[in-house]
Amino acid sequence: MSIKTEKPLLQLNNLSAYFHDKRILKDVNFSVENSKVVSIMGPSGCGKTTLIRCVNRMHEMSPGGTAAGSILLDGEDLNQLNTITVRRKIGMVFQRPNPFPTMTIYENVIAGYLLNGIKIPKKLSLEIVEDSLSKAALWDEVKDSLNKKGTYLSGGQQQRLCIARALAMNPEILLLDEPTSALDPKATSRIEELVVQLKKNVTILMVTHNIAQAARVSDDTAFMYLGELVEYGSTKEMFTVPKDKRTEEYLTGKFG
Amino acid sequence: MDTVYLKRILEDEKAIRQRILKNNLSGVIITFISSLVVVPLVLILAYLLINGISSINFDFITQLPKPVGEAGGGIVNAIAGSAIIVFLALVLSVPPAVFGGIYLSEYPDSKLSALVRFSNEILQGTPSIVIGIFAWVLVVVPMGHFSAFSGSVALGIMLIPIVLKATEETLKRIPPELREAAASMGVPYHRVILKVVVPTGLKGIVNGILLGATRISGETAPLLFTAFGSPFMNLHAGKPMSSLPLVIYNYATSPYDEWHKLAWGASLLLILAVFGINMLARIFVSKQGGGTQ
Incomplete structure (x- = not known):
């Protein structure tokens, strides 16, 4: 059911996830190629967010959160790595923009280095800040106010700042958990444009509630229902000729 | 219809x-x-x-008390004493109280938390005179004499529940999204606490400390048999020391009109100091704008 690829960047094998005894994900299998945008869509409570939180092993931080199965990044089992390494390779952006309120815009971008106590030369940190903010399409708007607090920006700008913060760690994969659900339509379309541009640099897994958004930005789409991966494949194909009846019903608005 | x-x-x-x-x-x-x-x-x-404004003048805040019958004199020893005793109390109790508050907000459901929370509530309700007796047994008796230090111990014990509660309440209000943001960048847990959670809640913690300081600066009972009071200028924490509440207590209960006036002046000064610290807390909170959303 999944697309066979020569060398997937990310591979999920029989991934199951639990909260205490409750099974949230049921044997999910799929692989993601390099430099793609993959949307994960499905109705509320289907396990979309849990799925991406398994990928950077944030799920196990939640009370009662456990996972089974394996996730391979470049062929390497993420369960064999420590969580710190995993999360430095796999960045994440959350539903609500969450810049650090005590930090300036500049400090927010390099927060991954500051908070981890990694010392970098001033020249390099300047480069990282400009490069990350440019990639996040925010540089022109904030280059004169880098010393203002991150919370001084608008919601949409804050979310791009959070994207820049994740990009500054030079991740291989970027996880976006409904990144536009707290934003207005204008800010949403800016983030969507950005996601399309970003795939040059980083592979993106994006959870979305919004069917149209999945259609607009993603190369491949995963449709999830009640913890199962119902269908996975090229977005174009899935939206024109869905293979599963449930996918078709979801896409035509019969539920969800 | x-x-x-x-x-x-x-x-x-x-x-x-x-x-x-x-x-x-x-x-x-x-x-x-x-x-x-x-x-x-x-x-x-x-x-x-x-009643008090007529006693407050330059001499009042720079001179030592004069013997009964002599006009003038001041309470500089009590002003310095109050500052030293309260400062020492802060030094002694802020670290355990802040760390306790962090622990309670981070592990709200652990057994130790239940114990700490319960003890803290009892401590908050303990009469200050009882805490004074405790400090007397703990410090004054082994040392063999009254001291400013024993007064600071008593006031420090009173301060702990205030600061601990303020810290816990502030940190509990910090959005979990901030911890998640830091954790998602591979920041180890202890650094998330020290570099994200505590700095974000700093203004609330400092505010709690300042309000706690105003609360203990007016306490008299715990000082009666600890710091005890002294008519002389003493900056040595190991010796008896005067303080504003003690001066008020001693002068107000004396039979001399002169001393009654000094007590009124000291009372006014004390309330002005409380007012000043409160203002400081407000300015600090508003200056630190941003903070938690």
Whole structure:
């Protein structure tokens, strides 16, 4: 059911996830190629967010959160790595923009280095800040106010700042958990444009509630229902000729 | 549906006028009753000003007390003493209280947390005189004499519940999204606490410390048999030391009119200091803008 690829960047094998005894994900299998945008869509409570939180092993931080199965990044089992390494390779952006309120815009971008106590030369940190903010399409708007607090920006700008913060760690994969659900339509379309541009640099897994958004930005789409991966494949194909009846019903608005 | 009837009862002018009247009346009552809260403070301040302002002058805050019968003199020893005793109490109790508050907000459901929370509530309700006796047994008896240090121990114990509660409440309000953001960048847990959670809640913690300081700076009972008081200038924490509440207590209960006046002056000074620290806390909080959303 999944697309066979020569060398997937990310591979999920029989991934199951639990909260205490409750099974949230049921044997999910799929692989993601390099430099793609993959949307994960499905109705509320289907396990979309849990799925991406398994990928950077944030799920196990939640009370009662456990996972089974394996996730391979470049062929390497993420369960064999420590969580710190995993999360430095796999960045994440959350539903609500969450810049650090005590930090300036500049400090927010390099927060991954500051908070981890990694010392970098001033020249390099300047480069990282400009490069990350440019990639996040925010540089022109904030280059004169880098010393203002991150919370001084608008919601949409804050979310791009959070994207820049994740990009500054030079991740291989970027996880976006409904990144536009707290934003207005204008800010949403800016983030969507950005996601399309970003795939040059980083592979993106994006959870979305919004069917149209999945259609607009993603190369491949995963449709999830009640913890199962119902269908996975090229977005174009899935939206024109869905293979599963449930996918078709979801896409035509019969539920969800 | 009888729309005519509905229209009549919904647009009944008299009923609407009555509603407006009732609304205004309840507004007046609530305003009046809430303003009663201000009355005691205003009365205390006015009374202190009337009785105390005449004793406050340059000598009052720079000179030592004079013997009975001699005019003039000041309470500089008590001012310095209060500052030293309160400062020492802060040094002793802020670290355990802040760390305790962090622990309670991070592990709200652990057994130790239940114990800490319970003890903290009991400690908060413990009469200050009892804490004074405890400090006397703990410090004064082994040392063999009264000391400022023992007073600071007593006040420090009183301060712990205030600062601990303030820290816990502040940190609990910090959005979990911030911890997640830091954790998602591979920041280890202890650094998330030290570099994200505590700095974000810093203004609330400092505010709690300042308010706690004002609370203990007026305490008399715990100092009666610890710091004890001294008519001399003493900056040595190991020896008996005067403080503003002690001066007020001793002078106010003396038979001399001169000393009564000094007690009024000291009371005014103490309330001004409390007022000043409160202002400082407010300025600090507003300057630190941003903070938690």
